[in-house]
Amino acid sequence: MTEIVMECKNLWKIYKDIVAVRDVSLQIREGEIKLIFGPSGSGKSTLLRCLAMLTTPTKGDVFLRGECLTKPGVDLNKARARIGFVFQHIYLFHHLTALGNVELALRHVLKLPKDEARKRAMSALEEVKMEKWANYYPAQLSGGQQQRVGIARALARNPDIILLDEPTSALDPELTGEVIDTLRDLAKKGTTMLIVSHEMPFAQEVADEMIFFDEGTIVETGTPEHFFTNPSTERAKKFMMRLIKRTRRE
Amino acid sequence: MDALQQLALILNGVTSTITVSIVSFFIGIFVGLPLSFLRVYGTKSAQILIDAFEKFFRGVPELVLLLMFYFGVGLYFPFPFKNVFFTANFVLGLRSAANQSQIFRGAIRGIGDEQMMAAMSLGLSKVKSVLYVMLPQVIIYSTPGLGSEYALLIKDSSYAYLIGVVDIMAYAVWIRKATMDTFTPYVISAFLYILLTFPIATFLDRWGSRKKKQLGLERR
Amino acid sequence: MEFLLRYLWDILQGFIVTVEVTLFGAFAGLALGTLLALGDLYGGRVVSILIGAYTEFFRGSPIIVQLFFFYFSIPSLLETTFDAFAVGLVVFALNSAAYQKGYIKGAIAVISEDQMMAALSLGLSKIKAIFYVILPQALRLVIPAWSNEFCSLTKSTAALLVIGVKDLTSVGLRISSWHFRYVETFLVVAIIYLAWVTVVTKIADEVYERVKIPGIEISA
Ligand SMILES: Nc1ncnc2c1ncn2[C@@H]1O[C@H](COP(=O)(O)OP(=O)(O)OP(=O)(O)O)[C@@H](O)[C@H]1O
Ligand SMILES: [Mg+2]
Numbered sequence: 001m002t003e004i005v006m007e008c009k010n011l012w013k014i015y016k017d018i019v020a021v022r023d024v025s026l027q028i029r030e031g032e033i034k035l036i037f038g039p040s041g042s043g044k045s046t047l048l049r050c051l052a053m054l055t056t057p058t059k060g061d062v063f064l065r066g067e068c069l070t071k072p073g074v075d076l077n078k079a080r081a082r083i084g085f086v087f088q089h090i091y092l093f094h095h096l097t098a099l100g101n102v103e104l105a106l107r108h109v110l111k112l113p114k115d116e117a118r119k120r121a122m123s124a125l126e127e128v129k130m131e132k133w134a135n136y137y138p139a140q141l142s143g144g145q146q147q148r149v150g151i152a153r154a155l156a157r158n159p160d161i162i163l164l165d166e167p168t169s170a171l172d173p174e175l176t177g178e179v180i181d182t183l184r185d186l187a188k189k190g191t192t193m194l195i196v197s198h199e200m201p202f203a204q205e206v207a208d209e210m211i212f213f214d215e216g217t218i219v220e221t222g223t224p225e226h227f228f229t230n231p232s233t234e235r236a237k238k239f240m241m242r243l244i245k246r247t248r249r250e
Numbered sequence: 251m252d253a254l255q256q257l258a259l260i261l262n263g264v265t266s267t268i269t270v271s272i273v274s275f276f277i278g279i280f281v282g283l284p285l286s287f288l289r290v291y292g293t294k295s296a297q298i299l300i301d302a303f304e305k306f307f308r309g310v311p312e313l314v315l316l317l318m319f320y321f322g323v324g325l326y327f328p329f330p331f332k333n334v335f336f337t338a339n340f341v342l343g344l345r346s347a348a349n350q351s352q353i354f355r356g357a358i359r360g361i362g363d364e365q366m367m368a369a370m371s372l373g374l375s376k377v378k379s380v381l382y383v384m385l386p387q388v389i390i391y392s393t394p395g396l397g398s399e400y401a402l403l404i405k406d407s408s409y410a411y412l413i414g415v416v417d418i419m420a421y422a423v424w425i426r427k428a429t430m431d432t433f434t435p436y437v438i439s440a441f442l443y444i445l446l447t448f449p450i451a452t453f454l455d456r457w458g459s460r461k462k463k464q465l466g467l468e469r470r
Numbered sequence: 471m472e473f474l475l476r477y478l479w480d481i482l483q484g485f486i487v488t489v490e491v492t493l494f495g496a497f498a499g500l501a502l503g504t505l506l507a508l509g510d511l512y513g514g515r516v517v518s519i520l521i522g523a524y525t526e527f528f529r530g531s532p533i534i535v536q537l538f539f540f541y542f543s544i545p546s547l548l549e550t551t552f553d554a555f556a557v558g559l560v561v562f563a564l565n566s567a568a569y570q571k572g573y574i575k576g577a578i579a580v581i582s583e584d585q586m587m588a589a590l591s592l593g594l595s596k597i598k599a600i601f602y603v604i605l606p607q608a609l610r611l612v613i614p615a616w617s618n619e620f621c622s623l624t625k626s627t628a629a630l631l632v633i634g635v636k637d638l639t640s641v642g643l644r645i646s647s648w649h650f651r652y653v654e655t656f657l658v659v660a661i662i663y664l665a666w667v668t669v670v671t672k673i674a675d676e677v678y679e680r681v682k683i684p685g686i687e688i689s690a
Contacts, residue, residue, distance in 0.1 A: 054367055081373025091368035094361075094465045095386045105372035108382060139466035153372070309621065309667050310660040311628035314639055318660070322652030401530070408532035409629070419534060432542035436535055444530035 002030040003065070005161045005192050006051060006083075011060035013046050013216075020046040021057070022216035028161060031190045035203045038213030039239065044196045045088065047213070048163045051194070052083045065160060081109045084154030084162035089170050090146050092138040098125065098149045099134040102156045110157055124156035125149070128182045144175030148182050161192040168199060200247050204228060212236045253434050256425055260438050266417035267446065270338050270407040275400055277343025282350030286388075287380055289351065290358050300351065307348035313409050315341045320413040338410035342403060349399055350392075357391035358384065361467065391467050393458025400454070401447035408443070418442055474658055477645050484641030485662055487555070491637065492624045492666075494559050499566025499623070500616060504609070506571035508600065511578060521571070528568035533626045536561050541633040554633045566623050573615035577608040610681050617674035621667050638662060 006028045013021040020043040028034055036044050050057045053069050053076050062069045069079050092101050102124050106117035125131045128148040138146055147167055154162050167183070168176040180202050186193065187206040197203060203210060204224040212220045212227070212235070220227075220236045228244075231237045251259075289300045307315070319341055324331035331337050361384065369379035411420040422435040429435075462468055474481070510521045528536065541557045581604055589599035631640035638659055646655035 052371060054371055077370075077373050077375045079373075080371060083371075083373075085368075085371035087364070087368060087371075089364065091364045093365060093368070093383050093387070094467050095390065104369075104382060105374065108378055109373040137465060139464060157372075305664065306660070309625075309664045311625040311639060311663060313628040313631070314642070314656055314660055314663065317639070317643060318652060318656035321646070322656055325650065325652065405530075405532040408534050411534075412632070419532065422535075423538075426538075426542065432546040436539045436543050440527065440531040440535045440539065443532055443535065444526060447530045448526065 002032075004029050004063075005032075005065060006194070007063040008051060008057075009061045009063075011047070011050060011062065012058045013043070013050050013055065014058045019216050021050060023060075024216075024218055026211065026218065028192060028194055031192055032208050033187055033191075033193045033195065033206050034209045034211060035207040036194065036196045036211045036213050037198050037203070037239075037243070038219075042214050043216040044213055045165050046216075048085075048165050048194070048196060052085050052163055053079060054085070077109075081105070081157060082160045084157075084159035086147070086150050086154050086162065086164040086167045088166040090138075090143075090150045092146055092149060092153070094138055097135050097137055098130060098141065098152075101138070101149055102153045105153070105157050121152075121156055124152040127155065127185070128152045129178075142175060143171045144178045147171060147175075147179045151179070151182055151186075155186070155191070161194065162186075164193060164195045164197070166196050166198075168197065198243055200228075200243055212239065214239075251425070251429050251431070253438065256429075256431075256434055257438050259425060260418055260421040260435065260442065263416060263418040263421040264442065264446075266410075266415055267404065267407050267419075267443075270335070270342065270410055270415060270417065271400070271403040271446075273339045274342035274346050274403050274407070277339060278346030278350040278399065278403075281344065281347035283354055283385075283388075285347065285351040286354035286358060287384070289355055291376065291380070304348040304351060307345045308352075312341065312345055312406050313412065315345065316409055316413055334410065334414040337413060338407070338415050342406060342410070345406075346399060346403055349402070350396070353392050353395040353399065354388055356395070357388040360391055361387050387465075387467060390458065390461050390465065393461065394455040395458075397451040397454030397458065401451040404447045405443060473649055473651065474645070474655065477641075480641050480645065481638070481658070481662075484636055484638040485666075487630075487636060488624070488627055488638040488663075489666065491555075491558050491562055491627050491630065491635075492620065492670075495562030495566045495623050495627070496616070496620050498559075498563035499570050499619075502563060502567035503570030504574055504605070506567060507574035507578060510571065510575060512596070512600070525568045525571060528565045529572075533561070533565060533629045534632055536565060537629060537633050554630075554635045557633060558627070558630050558635050558637075562623060562627060565626070566619060569619050569622075570612075570616065573612050573619065574608055577611040577615075578604055580611060581607045607683060610678075610683060613674055613678040613681075617671045617678075620670055620674070624663065624667050624670075 004027050007026070009025050011021055011024045012019070022043075024047060026034070036047070038044055046055070049055045051062055053062065057070060060070070064079055064082060067079075068074070069076065093104070096104065099118070099121055102121040103117050106112045106120055107114070110117075112120065122131060122134065125134055128151050130145060130148050130152060133141060133145060133149075138149070141149065151167070164183070168179050171179065176199065180199060183195070183202070184206060207224050209221055210224055210227050211218055212231070212233070214235055220231060220233045222231070227236065227240055231240055285300050285303070288296050292300075316337065319331055320334065320337045324337065331340075365383055365387065366379055369383040370376070374382065407417060408419040411417050411423065418439050422439040425435040426432055506521050506524070509517045513521075537557065540561050541552060541554060545552045585603055585607070586599055589603040590596070594602065627637060628639040630637045631643065634640075642655050642659040646652040
């Protein structure tokens with residue numbers, strides 16, 4: 001079996017009186033694509049942020065290639081440098097061009113020399129078909145274009161894994177297509193990804209495993225076929241019905 | 251003395267007015283900027299200290315501070331507080347730091363945690379995230395506010411004449427006393443102050459607002 | 471600091487002068503500022519230009535210049551003299567009005583067109599619409615800005631000493647120069663200023679909380 005890239009064991013995240021993540025354990029192996037879906041407010045974003053150590057989990061452990069990130073004394077910046085993150089609301093740096101956004105980490109995290117950083121940033125932009133827009137500022141780009149730059153920014157430094165938090169849900173329906181195409185390309189190249197998404201046709205096509213998430217925890221896991229034909233829990237069944245209906249409407 | 255002669259004399263004070271304002275302005279940036287980030291990202295005790303500093307320098311009249319440091323602290327530490335130029339810049343500089351810290355803090359809030367999180371997600375350290383992602387945006391975002399702060403400093407530098415800085419105000423008072431002309435020197439000085447404040451403050455306001463809009467820095 | 475106890479009465483009198491000027495300035499400034507804002511918005515081009523010049527004079531020049539202007543220049547033109555305290559009241563009201571005009575105008579802009587249209591659609595006249603629909607909302611919105619303005623106004627009243635009004639600062643200066651105890655005296659003076667500003671802004675916050683309209687705010 002291939003190596004486990006990212007893993008969490010018995011992960012909890014508790015805000016004052018809300019348990020956002022409840023005792024979650026999961027593993028992602030090299031080249032695997034896992035897809036998390038579930039109702040709004042169920043804690044999907046919180047889980048992803050914990051995995052990237054963008055918020056500190058309350059309890060439990062996160063491992064990146066076997067290295068525990070939740071121990072005290074770990075250099076989290078180094079760890080994050082190996083984890084790509086794509087945000088639902090994109091969060092491009094407003095003051096930098098598309099190229100500048102992608103270059104930033106190459107220059108100041110990987111500390112590449114200027115021209116090499118530029119070359120790699122350009123090729124990352126090419127990967128998402130945004131090379132023509134390299135010198136545009138985020139405010140001059142459409143939502144779909146912005147998100148493709150967001151993806152290029154996350155993958156430019158060749159992270160071990162990319163975590164994507166609903167990369168298309170903030171976009172107008174007609175713009176989701178281009179972002180989904182980009183993700184499909186990444187999937188073909190064997191990129192290891194953990195994606196939160198409700199794009200069901202896409203899920204069916206690329207996901208090795210789907211994870212139904214509700215009330216902070218994993219309710220059911222299985223292949224896309226499993227979920228599309230007969231989910232075993234009542235909650236998953238209902239949720240799938242709604243999703244499929246919505247997809248048809250669109 | 252006719253108005254032109256008076257103007258020529260008063261112009262001698264412009265250098266002092268500008269110097270005090272500009273030096274204080276930069277003290278304000280160099281102290282206020284770190285304070286604003288410490289206030290947002292620092293420890294609880296740092297926050298309390300900074301709040302106290304801001305309260306004091308923003309709540310007490312500039313004139314009271316000038317008199318206190320020049321006459322009072324200067325009694326115990328003649329060097330450097332008996333130097334009028336030093337004390338004027340010290341007081342107005344720290345006052346401006348307190349103001350600017352608030353301006354920058356508003357900018358940090360306005361730009362939002364998301365930018366910081368996105369920067370950290372790339373593996374940038376907290377310090378680097380502040381340096382490469384927050385700082386440039388904070389400066390652009392704050393430009394209109396800094397314009398008003400600059401205008402405020404030009405005007406408030408006039409208090410410094412009361413401890414002996416020879417600025418526009420000092421010349422105007424001196425001319426009034428020497429010539430008994432109670433009108434012209436004040437009209438001239440009012441005109442000069444407006445000339446020093448209005449164009450630059452307006453420019454910074456316009457430029458900053460336009461740039462903010464262009465870059466989409468205002469949160470939707 | 472016991473020596474200050476002997477001057478309790480003088481300090482209190484100085485404080486009362488400061489209180490009178492700041493309260494009068496802030497409230498008269500609010501009334502006049504409202505008129506100026508309405509004039510600027512609805513009064514036509516000429517009125518608007520005049521108000522612009524007025525605002526630029528009071529916002530662009532130092533308060534000391536304004537005090538001198540009204541204490542020395544204007545009376546000498548009229549060949550008369552003015553009482554210093556009265557000059558203080560008038561200058562701070564006029565000065566504050568220039569600033570408050572800006573805030574009120576901003577508040578009206580937030581509410582503005584739709585509300586005006588809705589009011590006119592009911593058959594209200596423009597004036598009635600302003601008084602019954604626009605102003606009641608604008609004046610609520612403007613309370614936080616008023617409270618900021620109150621702080622800067624209070625600080626600038628320290629300048630009253632240049633025309634010889636015996637406000638808190640000038641009383642402090644006199645006492646401390648008799649004893650060469652500047653630091654202690656001005657610290658006490660500073661604390662009184664801080665306390666006064668804090669009390670008034672707390673009251674303003676309280677009033678704002680009570681009268682604010684849910685969902686409508688101005689970001690500062
Ligand atoms: N910083 C925070 N402080 C307090 N509570 C939070 C915080 N972040 C998230 N929560 C709470 O944790 C729960 C899970 O939120 P989360 O954003 O992870 O859900 P989600 O599944 O991503 O939802 P959505 O599909 O709407 O994005 C919610 O109840 C939310 O209110
Ligand atoms: Mg989410």
